[in-house]
Amino acid sequence: MSRFLVRGRAVWRALILLLLLAALAAAWLWRDLDRFGRTPLDIASAGQTIDIARGTGFKQIVDELRSRGLTRAAPLYWRALAEQMHVAGRLHAGEYALVPGLTPRSLLENMAAGRVLQHDFTIIDGWTFAELRAALDKATPLRHLTRGMDNATIMQKIGAPGEMPEGRFLPETYAYVKGDSDLDVLKRSYAAMHKTLDALWPGRDQGLPLTTPYDALILASIVEKETGRADERKRIAGVFVRRLEHHMLLQTDPSVIYGMGASYTGNIHKRDLTTDTPYNTYTRPGLPPTPIALPGKPAIEAALHPASGDELYFVAKGDGTHVFARTLAEHDRNVDCYQLKRCR
Incomplete structure (x- = not known):
């Protein structure tokens, strides 16, 4: 056998060995990269975030994670994982939640998808x-x-010039992200109330003494302030609707209190009921000029679908509920019993 043939076989063996070692090294690196991607970051407690400003480079993001002690992995690992996931150039700016158990792979997925932290x-x-x-x-x-x-x-x-703000914003929970403003929240809440009124107004009970959706909003705000009980809203709305129909004064204390403004200190007195303001429903007929609060959807529905009946009065019992009456004499007895504690 010639020397060249022996030398050639030796070279081939060396090459095969090198290729085998390279394959083993690649497999080890692949497994180690997979391990890195699945190993949780060093996040000790919830409530932490990372804020990525617009224009921040990939290296800066990794440096931030390393400087905060959230990872000890070399930047090369982060780059390799991002390349493997095809997200290296697709990370979005924003605020991201850092929760215990979060892995490098999950964090990069969140950043690539723009799953920024939402606040309520x-x-x-x-x-x-x-x-x-x-x-x-x-x-x-x-x-x-x-x-x-x-x-x-x-x-x-917010795009509603000339409108009074009271009552115009729908009570709900609104999600926002870092960078949003209070005006953004107000715009969404205003639009939600507008949409709710537009949807509910056409289906209102016929013959109501309400000529516009704004009238319904005013009545709903009074109902909202009079009771927080779901089983009483429509009944209380019915009382006010019948009083409007009979051209009776509404005589609702929450409206009087609203008209008192800063002079209200927690108690309402007889003199307050006789002191005229645009919101004093003991001295002025009809609805007050604006809502007196922000009514929720259930209160609006109650104003548009009041309970039928012949009750014209109600008084608080002191336990969160009310007692209703059809006549003034009956109402006076209820006031004596539940307000003045002179039950008979």
Whole structure:
């Protein structure tokens, strides 16, 4: 056998060995990359986030993770995993949640899909617009653009110039992301109320003493402030509808209180019932000029579908419920019993 043949076989063996070693190394690296992708990051507690600004490079993202001690893996591993997932150039800016158990693969998937962290802001049924503004002012991480604006400017900014803001925003929970502003939340809430009224108004009971959807909104706000009980809303709405039909004064304390503004300190007195304001339903007939709060959808439905009957009065029993009456004499007895504690 010639020396060249022996040398050739030796070269082939060396090449095969190198290829085998390379294959083994590649398989090991592949398995190690897979292990890295599935191993949770070092996140000790919930509530952490990472905020990726627009224009941030891939290396900067990894450097941020490493500087915060969330990963000890070399940047090469992160780059290789991103290339394997075909997301290296498709990561979106935004705020992302870092929760215990989150893996590098899941984090990159979230960033590639733009699954940014959402925050919730809940508008409570019965809030006034002033209370809504105060709550928005405390919400984070909203951008607070309305600070220093008067109500008229706010309504102009959300596309409703000239409208009074009270009652115009639907109580619901609204999701927002970092970078959104309080005006964004108000626009969505205003649109939601507009859509709700448009949907409910055509199906209202016929013959109601309400000529416009805005009238329904005003009545709904009174119902909202009078009771939080689902089983009483339509019954209370029925009382007010019949009083309107009989041209009786509504005599609803929440409207009087709203008209008192800052002078209301927690108690309503007899003099307050006789002091005239645009919202004093003891001195002025009909509905007040605007809603007195933000009514929820159930209160609006109650105003549009009031319970039938002949009750014209109600009084709070002190336990969150009300007692109803058909006549003034019966109502006076209820007031004596439940308000003055002189039951007989």
